[in-house]
Amino acid sequence: MPLHITANRPDPELLDLPWGLPLEEWPDEFLAALPRGISRHVVRFVRVAGRVLAVKEIKHSIAVSEHNMLRNLERLDLPCVEAYGVVSGRTAADGTELDACLLTEHLEFSLPYRALFSQHLRHDTAARLIDALAVLLVRLHLAGFWWGDVSLSNTLFRRDAGAFAAYLVDAETGELHASLTPGQREHDLDIAGVNIAGELMDLEAGGALPEGTDPVAISGRIVERYAELWDELTGETSLTMGERWRIDERIRRLNELGFDVDEFTMTTDVDGTTIQIQPKIVDAGHHSRRLLRLTGLDVEENQARRLLNDLDSYRAATDRMQDNEEQVAHDWVARIYEPVMARIPAQLRHKLEAAEIFHEILEHRWYMSERFGHDIPIMDAVDDYLYWVLPNKPDEQSVVGVDTVEMPVVAWDD
Numbered sequence: 338m339p340l341h342i343t344a345n346r347p348d349p350e351l352l353d354l355p356w357g358l359p360l361e362e363w364p365d366e367f368l369a370a371l372p373r374g375i376s377r378h379v380v381r382f383v384r385v386a387g388r389v390l391a392v393k394e395i396k397h398s399i400a401v402s403e404h405n406m407l408r409n410l411e412r413l414d415l416p417c418v419e420a421y422g423v424v425s426g427r428t429a430a431d432g433t434e435l436d437a438c439l440l441t442e443h444l445e446f447s448l449p450y451r452a453l454f455s456q457h458l459r460h461d462t463a464a465r466l467i468d469a470l471a472v473l474l475v476r477l478h479l480a481g482f483w484w485g486d487v488s489l490s491n492t493l494f495r496r497d498a499g500a501f502a503a504y505l506v507d508a509e510t511g512e513l514h515a516s517l518t519p520g521q522r523e524h525d526l527d528i529a530g531v532n533i534a535g536e537l538m539d540l541e542a543g544g545a546l547p548e549g550t551d552p553v554a555i556s557g558r559i560v561e562r563y564a565e566l567w568d569e570l571t572g573e574t575s576l577t578m579g580e581r582w583r584i585d586e587r588i589r590r591l592n593e594l595g596f597d598v599d600e601f602t603m604t605t606d607v608d609g610t611t612i613q614i615q616p617k618i619v620d621a622g623h624h625s626r627r628l629l630r631l632t633g634l635d636v637e638e639n640q641a642r643r644l645l646n647d648l649d650s651y652r653a654a655t656d657r658m659q660d661n662e663e664q665v666a667h668d669w670v671a672r673i674y675e676p677v678m679a680r681i682p683a684q685l686r687h688k689l690e691a692a693e694i695f696h697e698i699l700e701h702r703w704y705m706s707e708r709f710g711h712d713i714p715i716m717d718a719v720d721d722y723l724y725w726v727l728p729n730k731p732d733e734q735s736v737v738g739v740d741t742v743e744m745p746v747v748a749w750d751d
Contacts, residue, residue, distance in 0.1 A: 344422030344440065348386040356427045359435060360394040369443075376490070376507075382443060389443040390421055397425045397437035399509060404439055406508040413480050416473055417505040418444055418493070444504055446690050447493035450536070454545040463537060463546065463555045466494060469503035470533075471562035472594075474525065475570065476621055477505065483521050485510030488532035496689065498639035498696045526563060530556050570596060597623045631666035632674070636692035643696045647673070673715065680719050681727075688730040698722050 342351055355363055360379040369382040369389050379394045395403070400423045407420035419442040427435035450466060470492055477484060484491075484505070491507035514521075537552035546552070574587050588598050624641035628634055634644065651669045652658055677698060678691055689697070702718035 339426050340424070340428075341426040342422060342424050345420070347422070350385045351422075351424070354383060354385075356424060356438075357429055357435075359429070360392060360438065389445075391418070391441045391443050393439045393441070394436045395439055395509075397423075400425070400437040400439040403507075403509050406511050406513065407441065409513055410477075410480075410482065410505065410508065413482075415476060415480055415482070415505070416503065417508065418442065441506075444493050444495070444506075446693075447495045447504060449493060450489040451540075453494060454540055463550060464558060465501055466503075467533065467555060467558045468562050469494060469497075469501040470529070471559050471566060472621070473503040473505065474529065474559070474563055475566045478517050478522050478525070478567075479570065481514040481516050483512045483514065483517055484508075484525050485512065485528065486532070487525050487529035489536045490532075495637060496693050497637035498643045498693070499700070500639045502637045502639070522567075526560050529559050533559060566594060569594060592623045596621050597626075631663060632670050634670075634674075634692065636690075640690075640692040640696055643699060644674075644692065647699055677715060677719055680716065681723070685723070685727050687732055688727055694727065697726065701726060 340356055344351065354367055360381055363381055363383075367383055369384050376393070381392050383390050383392055393400075404420045404423050407417055410417045411419060421440040421442050423437055423439055425437040427437065429435055453462065453466070466489065470487070470489065473492065474484070474487060486507065486509070491505065493504045493506045494501045495504070496502075534553050534556035537546060537550075537555055540546050541550070541552055569590060574583065591598055622638055624645055625636060625638050628636065628641040628645055628648075631648070632644075634641075636644065648666055648669045651673060652660075652662075652665050655665075657665050674695065677695060681691075681694060686694075688694070698715075698719055701722040702713050702715060705713045705718055705721060
């Protein structure tokens, strides 16, 4: 059977890869050093035409099914890795048939959970990862996707203004339905609880969890956070005709969780005194979409919230609350954001995403102002941050040079 490559954007460089070798035997010269999570399949990273691809060796039928599922999730605008293609018809030099390979694009600045715990992170890192995973699971379930293998290992995390944003990286067991039953959602949550507890226990055994952290209690957090989010997004609100302000309150709470309300279903009682309100269509990304509209900056949700706060502060400080919002945003980009980012030396820009660097500078400026008792000019904060903080950050661009499968566990530092 001849080699067959199906790709969204096929590139001749794909033909140069050693498809006649089992993936675990590929020479280092073809590989990109990236942090790998634990997987039941062999996974390697390669560079092709200026991009980094994840290559997963898997049965042909499963590779095609997962590729199609990822494409469907992309069309639904859900947080997941981007499917690139499938390679089949692989044959070794001795004629042995080899499994197919699923190709996905590596998500820049993302890390598997084990790589995050190799760093000296905050004491509540595990809880923040669970919160991010709960948001991801709610979004998937609202779209009718049953995961079937919810875990930290099947998720990639990107920093998002002090929190984390989670992305699905493995859709092998997933199913897409018009909607999910409560039983299907509960099944996913049961799987999540068991898997996460086991993953955290593994970290605990290696000394990578802070002392006193209970893996079972942390894993149970996903059920609590999921329930809070699900109820807020899908629960009904009852109010009298004189309490219409509570509609705005409900929308504000949803926005604070990072969701927009596209449409409401409203039902009036027979006597007309109460209204049942239930969001019919919800979507995430309220702040990121607003920032994109105002500035053209495409960033994560919490980063967008932080940048918008600074934009609002700039608007107030310059006495331009009555001016056109788009014009003020343009001036903020030109006078604040771009000059700050231009100050970052080229050799340090690979440390973090630009929006995450800007967020950290704003945080650093706040701490400096608190310490000195007065406002600190933004460029003074930038210089201080560049001297004391950013050079000591780990590199989080696509090629990190750490393989977390073989990664030694670093003791936790409170």
